[in-house]
Amino acid sequence: QSALTQPPSASGSPGQSVTISCTGTSSDIGYYNYVSWFQQHPGKAPKVMIYEVNKRPSGVPDRFSGSKSGNTASLTVSGLQAEDEADYYCSSYAGSNTGVFGGGTKLTVL
């Protein structure tokens, strides 16, 4: 159960789009469609932004979207806003009722 691989940082200007990748293996992301993305602001609990690869919970802006290809999942944030600046984590089901998180990506809005 190695951690999923995310870039440590990403950035974009307000209004731009940014995509964060999350690479796993054929035993987690590549096999199951239970990929989630979480947003975490400093000192706060994480908040789910995407579940089951590309589904958005109610209340999450449609600027947030998710996708998957092979062993890599991606989160795209369109129309960047200042409040999107946060840490983002991916997670995936890994079989046998276990899961794994990515190392996290710090998104900076320039």
Added chain:
Amino acid sequence: QVQLVQSGAEVKKPGASVKVSCKASGYTFTNYYMHWVRQAPGQGLEWMGIITPSGGSTSYAQKFQGRVTMTWETSTTTVYMDLSSLRSEDTAVYFCARDRFRFWSGYLDSWGQGTLVTVSS
């Protein structure tokens, strides 16, 4: 509304054990899986395990096998996470989080406020 309220901060010595509680309210306790996730200072999220209050089955991350025990108490709608043989690397904020579905989906829609566990001699 769904609420998860965790127990307060703990300071433990190396080798000791800690038990963190997570009291659930606002939903049918036995219907949903509960995850435990931790976050060391300045580090990322780490999945620790899951418990299904309806049947009491548990699954733990390989890293914590043998050191972690997750239990539940239906009468008080509380889940517990017990971590033994503590070392300094276990210093972290521990979160409970509810899975929105009745299976491991990763849709963690409600989180506790977190419990800081500090391991220091």
